[in-house]
Amino acid sequence: MEIELQIKMNEKLFLRNPEHSELGKKIIRHSIQLIYKNGFESFTFKKLAEDIGTTEAGIYRYFENKHRLLIYIAAWYWSWLEYRVSVNTNNLKDPAVKLKKVIKLLATAVEDDIKTTHVNENILHQIIIAEGSKAYLTKHVSEDNKDQLFKPYKDLCAAIGEIILACNPKYKYPKSMASTIIEMAHFQNFFMNNLPALTDFGKEKDELKIVSFLEELVFSSIKKGYPG
Amino acid sequence: MEIELQIKMNEKLFLRNPEHSELGKKIIRHSIQLIYKNGFESFTFKKLAEDIGTTEAGIYRYFENKHRLLIYIAAWYWSWLEYRVSVNTNNLKDPAVKLKKVIKLLATAVEDDIKTTHVNENILHQIIIAEGSKAYLTKHVSEDNKDQLFKPYKDLCAAIGEIILACNPKYKYPKSMASTIIEMAHFQNFFMNNLPALTDFGKEKDELKIVSFLEELVFSSIKKGYPG
DNA sequence: TTTTAAAAGATAGTATTACTATCATTTAAA
DNA sequence: TTTAAATGATAGTAATACTATCTTTTAAAA
Numbered sequence: 001m002e003i004e005l006q007i008k009m010n011e012k013l014f015l016r017n018p019e020h021s022e023l024g025k026k027i028i029r030h031s032i033q034l035i036y037k038n039g040f041e042s043f044t045f046k047k048l049a050e051d052i053g054t055t056e057a058g059i060y061r062y063f064e065n066k067h068r069l070l071i072y073i074a075a076w077y078w079s080w081l082e083y084r085v086s087v088n089t090n091n092l093k094d095p096a097v098k099l100k101k102v103i104k105l106l107a108t109a110v111e112d113d114i115k116t117t118h119v120n121e122n123i124l125h126q127i128i129i130a131e132g133s134k135a136y137l138t139k140h141v142s143e144d145n146k147d148q149l150f151k152p153y154k155d156l157c158a159a160i161g162e163i164i165l166a167c168n169p170k171y172k173y174p175k176s177m178a179s180t181i182i183e184m185a186h187f188q189n190f191f192m193n194n195l196p197a198l199t200d201f202g203k204e205k206d207e208l209k210i211v212s213f214l215e216e217l218v219f220s221s222i223k224k225g226y227p228g
Numbered sequence: 229m230e231i232e233l234q235i236k237m238n239e240k241l242f243l244r245n246p247e248h249s250e251l252g253k254k255i256i257r258h259s260i261q262l263i264y265k266n267g268f269e270s271f272t273f274k275k276l277a278e279d280i281g282t283t284e285a286g287i288y289r290y291f292e293n294k295h296r297l298l299i300y301i302a303a304w305y306w307s308w309l310e311y312r313v314s315v316n317t318n319n320l321k322d323p324a325v326k327l328k329k330v331i332k333l334l335a336t337a338v339e340d341d342i343k344t345t346h347v348n349e350n351i352l353h354q355i356i357i358a359e360g361s362k363a364y365l366t367k368h369v370s371e372d373n374k375d376q377l378f379k380p381y382k383d384l385c386a387a388i389g390e391i392i393l394a395c396n397p398k399y400k401y402p403k404s405m406a407s408t409i410i411e412m413a414h415f416q417n418f419f420m421n422n423l424p425a426l427t428d429f430g431k432e433k434d435e436l437k438i439v440s441f442l443e444e445l446v447f448s449s450i451k452k453g454y455p456g
Numbered sequence: 457t458t459t460t461a462a463a464a465g466a467t468a469g470t471a472t473t474a475c476t477a478t479c480a481t482t483t484a485a486a
Numbered sequence: 487t488t489t490a491a492a493t494g495a496t497a498g499t500a501a502t503a504c505t506a507t508c509t510t511t512t513a514a515a516a
Contacts, residue, residue, distance in 0.1 A: 021492075025346055045474075060474090137359065146259045154425040175425070175427055183411065184412070195381075197385065197403070198406075199404045213400075217401075221448045226372070251464070273500065285506090292505080
């Protein structure tokens, strides 16, 4: 039996659903590779088309512009992460154990077991670290947000917020704590590898140190101590 | 007696020092306004030149490209913040009181008393919140970092790290905690105003709530309790 | 006060980017 | 088998991101 992970994406994220055709899947796969290789700024639909072996106009039939494509990729990532969080935590009772698991999922590289056909999740993780915030750091965030383009991020944040509240129902900032964990899992990683003076992990470059930092940060704040 | 705040900037940040001429100062002032108004993506040297009443070529004599100009503006902001941190904390003995002061300086809008002639600091604060991370989220961070372009950020981070260590010399993550405070002071503000579901401050939109959140986060982690 | 050099203005030009439009051909669904 | 949808091929445009050159203005040195 072959199981393929299909994530249902918001229709507003694209002009034509890239999951529904070979070309569409190629667009996603190759844009992830190209953005990883050269960064989002130097990424263009022309280069992408050449890389795939199609034409610029072909790409424009799927996505309005490269920023929309970035939002799509980010949304896919957040949906996928929420899926992994739910799979990896719903058999756990202790919310503190759950929260530890969440931090680990956020802050460490993916073990490449559950392979979805057309996405390299490790590279995806890397580009979301470096380019992910550009999806919402724009003048048109609010309109994009009205179109629900950031729903997967907000859902993940809400889910983590729930776990935090389960640890301590009186904690006052579950959602801000959740977004802090998410953003810092990524930023501390980026800093560690690129601006090490901004972290305490520059020498070892060990993701597990980020996990320890975040765990200490979170659990001392929500005051439930460490789980086993 | 007239005192003007002059911040010495790294020579590699520009081709010609914008502080040394009227045109240069106009470039800084007007770019801050334009980026604030339309966002960094739609900001171009052409538009800037028209806004100022000079030519594109004129701007290029000061800055290699718009990204360098953003780095310059960000560097100026971080230098200015470090200056304000030192002015506002060096008469304080208790490091915990110092740290509270730092959090407030980072997370709340500027009282526009100390006016530097050509920069609107409130608008500057806003654009750093929305665009600041784009200064380093690039493929060429490491080279830029070698040119010391991010030194002001790193210095500020180091200074805050020192205060954290003064609170608790055994705390293991002073620099990561410092960069977390800095980034979250900005991101929680951006989220509060643009993606409120990611925070617990969406309704009131009150910066002081962010201050409370950060204080609780920081002090429960470094375990020295709140100052008076 | 003149000379000289640096800065700014004016104008032109190029390659690339970010699209839109059209028409022919292939592929897949009815 | 027909018909529509998707793709390919090609062209074209406005804007962006520059570089180059030449003239005029401004400011500093002799």
